[in-house]
Amino acid sequence: MQIAPSVKRRTADKWVEALAGHLYPGEIAWAVASTSAMYPPCDGLVITNARLLAFTGRDVGATGPKSGVDADNIHRFDFTVYGSAKTLVVTTRSGQQMSFGSIGDEDMPFVGHYLHHLSAAGFPAGMRAAADAQRAEAQTRSDAERRAAEERAETARREAEERAEAQRQDVQQRAHEKQQKAQRRDEERAAAAEQKDRERQAAEAEQERIEGRRGQVEVFGPRVTKAAWRYLEQHSHADEWPWFVVVSDSMGGVLAAFEDRLMIVKTGGYTSFMAGSFGGGRVTTFPYTDITNIEFNGAIVNGVLEILTPSYQGSAQHDFWRGANKSRNKAADDPFTLSNCLPLGKALYKRALPRLNELLRKIADSKRPNIVVQVPTQPQSGGGGLAEEIRRLADLHAEGVLDVDEFATAKRAAIRKYS
Structure with a gap:
């Protein structure tokens, strides 16, 4: 070389x-x-x-x-x-x-x-056959490699297409799931909004019903507070409502008259504080059968409406300013503290007096006994009895006073009377 x-x-x-x-x-x-x-x-x-x-x-x-x-x-x-x-x-x-x-x-x-x-x-002449064989082998090998490369390329292409299809399907699936999730979220929001709207409408209807019931109650004095209404509703039956309400003009509570009882409610910030139950409330019920009297102790401007029962005999004078120098629960004569007393101005008392008088009549009626006297029916003596009664009815029928049906009805009544 x-x-x-x-x-x-x-x-x-x-x-x-x-x-x-x-x-x-x-x-x-x-x-x-x-x-x-x-x-x-x-x-x-x-x-x-x-x-x-x-x-x-x-x-x-x-x-x-x-x-x-x-x-x-x-x-x-x-x-x-x-x-x-x-x-x-x-x-x-x-x-x-x-x-x-x-x-x-x-x-x-x-x-x-x-x-x-x-x-x-x-x-070289002797090399031709070997060269041709080697070239053929190389060509065969090249063709095999080319086919293998083509197969690998085809396999890679199919795998790429499969991956792309899988990715496309995965993207579509995620998009579909996202769409379904968004749809469910929208449906849940719509259902929640609808439920909230129904609850709002029900609350408005209930409030309208309550306002309607409250509007039917005759009120004397200032506006009845929400807390006082709530106590009255909690202590009322489903088919009843106060007959009239007297609201203390000194923030001393509320008196409510029902068909069978009286209630004095002392609730609210200042009222509960004055009643010795700050933050809570006092609710006292007086059945009409237990009330002995209703007394008003008035001064020049202010006064006290007192419900007398066997438990509250009115043994002491409960005027507007009594017990003001004592603690709330130690003032035994303080009308703001006592459960049977309602501080009330004289002018307001006079406006409510007609209803209070009616209330006294209801209290009196509740104490009146019901006596049922049964009088046995006795045959009339000396009057002929049943036969005479039927004869008299027959004469009335003959005279045209009683028609056929009326005569038959009267006859049956006479028989029952004398049987």
Whole structure:
């Protein structure tokens, strides 16, 4: 093997060793030179006893020659000048021109000598069959590799399509789930809004009903507080409501009259504080049958309405200012504290007096005993009894006073009377 001046021995040996696996059986390297080709990229030339080969030195062992031409196919070769470089161009017998890259001036005589020798000697006759077999095997291997590559590419394409389809379906599924979730959320919101609207309407209807019931109650004095209404509603049956209400004009509580009882409610901030139950309330019920009297102790402007029962005998004078210098629960004569007393102005008392008088009559009626006297029916003596009664009815029927139905009804009544 001869080496061109531009190639080092170590490099040439390395190239030839790497290229050995790609040579035909019986093919040997004659000469090694360097080149510089762009398409395809090559940096080395080998002239064997059968062909001219160009390759890339760093991967020649793996990829083999990049281009080549057999000795029998070389029609001519030239060193064509392109700019400052001279390129080796081989013209094949079919007229195709193949470029093998730029050759240095010092290597051109070397390369030209061995190319003349190669084209003159031609392709070795005994190597043709082996070369064809190797090319066929290489072609078969190349075809197999190509098919394998195509199969891998097809498999990769199908897998990519499957992944893309799976991703698309996953995106659609997530979008569908998101849409369903949004739809459920909208439905839940709509249901919640509808439920809230129904509750609001029910609350408004209930409030309207309550306001309607409250509006039917005759009220004397200031406005009844919500807390007082709530206590009255809690202590009322479903089919009853106060007859009238008297509200203390001194924030001392509320008196409510029902058909069978009285209630005094002391609730609210100031009222409960004055009653000795700050933050809570006092509710006292007086059945009419237990009330002995209703007493009003009045001064010039203010007074106290007192409900007298066996438990509250009115043994002390409960005027408006009594017990004011004592603690709330120790003022035994303080009308703001006592459960049977309602501080009340005289003017308000006078306005409510007609209803209070009616209340006294109801209290009196509740104490009046109910006596049932049963009088047995006795036959009339000396009057002929049943026969005389029927004869008298018959005369009335004959005179036309009683028709047939009336006579029959009266007759049955007479029989029941005397039986």
